[in-house]
Amino acid sequence: MRGRKFVPEKIKNRNGNEKEENHLSASFITGAVALVFLIIGYQTALFVHRAAALKILSDRDNPDTVYVIDRTLAMSVLDNCNRDELKVLVSNDKSVLKSKNENTKIFIRRNSAHEETAAKVASSLKKRHVENFKFDPNTISSEDLVRLGFSEKQAGSIVNYRNKGGRFHRRRDFARSYVVSDSVFRRLEPYITIPKLDINSADSAAFDALPGIGKYFASKMVSYRKRLGGYSYTGQLMDIYHFDKDRFDAISDLIKVDPQTQKAYKLWTLPADSLRLHPYILSYAADGIVLYREHNPKTAWTVENLAVAGVLKPDLAGKLERCIIEKP
Numbered sequence: 572m573r574g575r576k577f578v579p580e581k582i583k584n585r586n587g588n589e590k591e592e593n594h595l596s597a598s599f600i601t602g603a604v605a606l607v608f609l610i611i612g613y614q615t616a617l618f619v620h621r622a623a624a625l626k627i628l629s630d631r632d633n634p635d636t637v638y639v640i641d642r643t644l645a646m647s648v649l650d651n652c653n654r655d656e657l658k659v660l661v662s663n664d665k666s667v668l669k670s671k672n673e674n675t676k677i678f679i680r681r682n683s684a685h686e687e688t689a690a691k692v693a694s695s696l697k698k699r700h701v702e703n704f705k706f707d708p709n710t711i712s713s714e715d716l717v718r719l720g721f722s723e724k725q726a727g728s729i730v731n732y733r734n735k736g737g738r739f740h741r742r743r744d745f746a747r748s749y750v751v752s753d754s755v756f757r758r759l760e761p762y763i764t765i766p767k768l769d770i771n772s773a774d775s776a777a778f779d780a781l782p783g784i785g786k787y788f789a790s791k792m793v794s795y796r797k798r799l800g801g802y803s804y805t806g807q808l809m810d811i812y813h814f815d816k817d818r819f820d821a822i823s824d825l826i827k828v829d830p831q832t833q834k835a836y837k838l839w840t841l842p843a844d845s846l847r848l849h850p851y852i853l854s855y856a857a858d859g860i861v862l863y864r865e866h867n868p869k870t871a872w873t874v875e876n877l878a879v880a881g882v883l884k885p886d887l888a889g890k891l892e893r894c895i896i897e898k899p
Contacts, residue, residue, distance in 0.1 A: 705762045708739040719759060725750040738780055739765060740825055767825055770802050771832035783821045788814060798850050801834035803894040810850060810890070835897035839864060839872055851891040856883050869899040 701720040708729070711719075716726035728750050739745045742763045746756040768777055770792065778789035791811050796802055805826050809819050836849070838860070847857035859882035864872065874896070878888035 703758065703762055705764045707764055707766065708745045709733060709765065720755060721750065740782060741765065767827040769829040769832055770805060770808070770826050771796065771828060771834075781822045781825060783818055788818075795850070798848055799894070800836045800849070801832070801895075802828050803833065803836075804828055833895055835895045838874075838891075838896045839869075839899045840897070849891075851887045851894070852883070856887075859883075872899045 702718045706715060706719065713726040713730050716729060717723060729748060732748070742760055742765065745751060745763060768781065775789045775793050778784055778792045779786050792808065795811050799807065805823065805828055808814055809816060843857040843861045846852050846860055847854045852860065860877065863877060863880060863882055874883070874888055874892040877883045878885055883891065
């Protein structure tokens with residue numbers, strides 16, 4: 572117990588005389604043994620350290636070579652060399668290779684015994700001839716991706732992504748690819764050219780590939796284009812039932828109406844049966860337009876006059892007036 576004094580116990584020896592004998596506690600004995608092992612371990616560590624130092628000094632004339640490179644180049648080296656002959660020293664943190672941080676440094680050590688691998692590393696470390704040119708990430712070939720600075724494996728990953736149905740809608744989509752580092756994207760961003768989708772020539776599959784569209788609206792976009800005789804402006808998509816502004820805003824920067832694919836609507840020549848198919852005319856105004864053409868000179872044939880004459884409702888007349896209409 573704490574504070575209890577050690578009191579020697581008197582016992583008798585063989586001659587009958589009394590003598591004092593100390594009884595040591597078990598904890599004292601355990602502590603003494605632990606101290607002995609600690610001293611032995613410390614001496615062993617000093618011996619191993621001295622032996623390692625002597626080994627390093629003995630090999631100083633033929634040391635290993637350590638390359639300190641950035642993440643992109645390190646991945647390229649690892650792709651093109653035998654991984655069994657390379658050791659990546661990054662504090663045993665495997666996430667470093669997956670990092671896109673341009674400040675992440677990779678340490679690659681090659682043993683002098685692997686001369687072939689050493690040659691590959693040295694070759695990879697040479698300044699590569701990297702080109703900058705305009706490209707569409709949705710169509711560029713694997714060979715041209717290599718010209719841009721990607722390794723063959725990285726280029727193959729991008730092509731495989733496209734082959735599986737993937738598409739880069741915007742420049743920032745290309746940056747999200749795991750093989751495109753931040754530094755590479757900053758270099759290539761000015762050269763990325765992704766053409767907008769022409770809504771007058773696109774098929775249902777192309778519409779379906781747009782974000783937030785899907786097969787239902789893709790089909791509606793094609794059928795509505797047929798009724799219009801061709802889109803005159805992108806905003807006409809919002810005339811489709813349930814195609815609201817939020818859905819339109821999500822793709823407005825990805826689509827266009829190419830002037831070369833625009834078709835002027837033949838308002839002044841089509842028969843009533845064809846006119847009534849147009850979403851801004853319908854049956855109630857189709858016959859009225861035909862009668863108006865028959866009883867008014869061509870100089871009076873305007874959408875505005877159709878509204879004044881009561882043939883078209885003002886709201887529908889406003890929409891029709893924005894369309895490209897063939898001259899009388």
